Amino acid sequence: MLDLTNIRNEFPMLKKNNLVYFDNAATTFKPYKVINAVMDYYENCSVNVHRGDYDLSFQVSNQFDQAREAVAKYLNATSKEIVFTSGASSSLNLVAYGYGQKYLKEGDVILSTEAEHASNILPWFKVSEVTKAKIEYIPLNEEGILSIENFKKAMHDKVKVVTLAQVSNVLGHKVPMKEICKIAHSYGAVVVVDGAQSVPHLKMDVQDLDIDFLAFSAHKMCGPTGVGVLYGKYDLLQATDPFLLGGGSNARFDICGNILLKNAPYKFEAGTPAIEGVLGLKAAVEYLMDIGMEHIEEYEKELNQYFVEKLRPLEHVVIYNPSGTCGIVTFNVKGIFAQDVASYLSSKGFAIRAGNHCAKILIDVIQASETLRASVYFYNTKEEIDAFIQALSEITLEKCIAVVI
Ligand SMILES: Cc1ncc(COP(=O)(O)O)c(C=O)c1O
Numbered sequence: 001m002l003d004l005t006n007i008r009n010e011f012p013m014l015k016k017n018n019l020v021y022f023d024n025a026a027t028t029f030k031p032y033k034v035i036n037a038v039m040d041y042y043e044n045c046s047v048n049v050h051r052g053d054y055d056l057s058f059q060v061s062n063q064f065d066q067a068r069e070a071v072a073k074y075l076n077a078t079s080k081e082i083v084f085t086s087g088a089s090s091s092l093n094l095v096a097y098g099y100g101q102k103y104l105k106e107g108d109v110i111l112s113t114e115a116e117h118a119s120n121i122l123p124w125f126k127v128s129e130v131t132k133a134k135i136e137y138i139p140l141n142e143e144g145i146l147s148i149e150n151f152k153k154a155m156h157d158k159v160k161v162v163t164l165a166q167v168s169n170v171l172g173h174k175v176p177m178k179e180i181c182k183i184a185h186s187y188g189a190v191v192v193v194d195g196a197q198s199v200p201h202l203k204m205d206v207q208d209l210d211i212d213f214l215a216f217s218a219h220k221m222c223g224p225t226g227v228g229v230l231y232g233k234y235d236l237l238q239a240t241d242p243f244l245l246g247g248g249s250n251a252r253f254d255i256c257g258n259i260l261l262k263n264a265p266y267k268f269e270a271g272t273p274a275i276e277g278v279l280g281l282k283a284a285v286e287y288l289m290d291i292g293m294e295h296i297e298e299y300e301k302e303l304n305q306y307f308v309e310k311l312r313p314l315e316h317v318v319i320y321n322p323s324g325t326c327g328i329v330t331f332n333v334k335g336i337f338a339q340d341v342a343s344y345l346s347s348k349g350f351a352i353r354a355g356n357h358c359a360k361i362l363i364d365v366i367q368a369s370e371t372l373r374a375s376v377y378f379y380n381t382k383e384e385i386d387a388f389i390q391a392l393s394e395i396t397l398e399k400c401i402a403v404v405i
Pocket residue numbers: 025026087088089090117119120165167168169194196197217
């Protein structure tokens with residue numbers, strides 16, 4: 001059971017604004033603990049890491065290294081398997097170019113789904129173009145759910161990379177990742193997981209799931225923007241090429257152009273990192289672990305069910321993912337353009353997202369070019385959902401037009 005009063009007091013955005021925020025799949029609010037960690041860096045120890053021979057630099061470098069350990073603990077990984085990046089998009093690009101482009105060749109297959117976010121499919125389009133490896137899609141059912149049966153049917157000997165989101169950012173369905181990894185590995189394929197919408201919400205154990213690569217962003221889990229993580233099994237990271245080179249990532253180089261790279265994770269972290277971001281991410285994972293990811297997961301499931309239960313009786317609403325469990329509810333109001341509904345709701349103090357949510361291939365699967373997405377996090381309440389449902393039940397085309405014009 002979460003102590004919601006306490007939790008809500010820890011988020012300045014929840015105290016100051018008269019706003020019901022249901023756009024957590026886009027980004028989340030930050031608690032004081034994270035804000036203070038970022039400010040502390042700028043106010044008290046604003047020096048570079050791993051470069052200076054003075055106490056303050058050692059001190060900040062130490063905190064930076066502890067951040068890697070904290071993230072490793074959050075995932076049940078080891079710290080040498082944690083690469084800091086600028087976010088999920090950057091992590092996914094790193095795997096595609098550093099691993100996919102290096103090892104895939106004509107005749108190989110990259111297996112994915114039609115529900116992927118642009119950040120987990122566009123880099124693979126590029127890999128396919130360069131290597132001539134083919135992209136195939138695992139069929140989803142009419143609710144956009146990926147079943148193990150369909151995955152088994154889609155797997156074959158030529159599949160070398162399976163790349164998919166653990167939780168879809170449009171429909172919020174969770175894929176059976178442990179079984180997927182087991183089956184993919186039995187064919188010798190590597191599994192790349194887009195964890196942008198799962199790592200902030202679920203208790204993660206990369207060893208138990210046996211994931212090969214996992215990408216996610218700090219800002220979707222109470223952390224700062226501009227920082228993210230690529231987890232990779234150490235041998236795979238060692239086998240992956242960096243796609244950025246520069247200071248901090250090499251052990252030696254000479255005038256003939258010979259470069260000796262450092263070992264993972266350092267070979268991927270060329271240049272000065274987002275130090276305040278990494279320290280903020282450390283504060284965020286510690287904050288989430290203090291609450292307990294199993295409590296967060298359970299509460300969000302409860303909120304999701306409550307949301308759907310309240311939405312279902314509204315006859316003018318179509319729900320696309322009534323069986324979702326991960327805090328994302330996707331719907332439309334019959335006869336009103338999604339963007340106009342979102343603008344109307346904004347005028348009533350509710351923030352939700354309208355559009356295709358960067359998953360442009362999914363449009364054909366769910367037969368809707370634009371949808372509304374309400375996404376909750378553990379600081380949202382049932383009272384906020386009640387207020388939202390009330391506003392939605394009063395919506396009419398005329399009211400929307402009045403707001404939009
Ligand atoms: C499923 C999924 N993958 C990747 C991303 C990209 O994350 P970022 O913009 O933080 O790089 C997002 C962002 O919305 C997402 O929802």
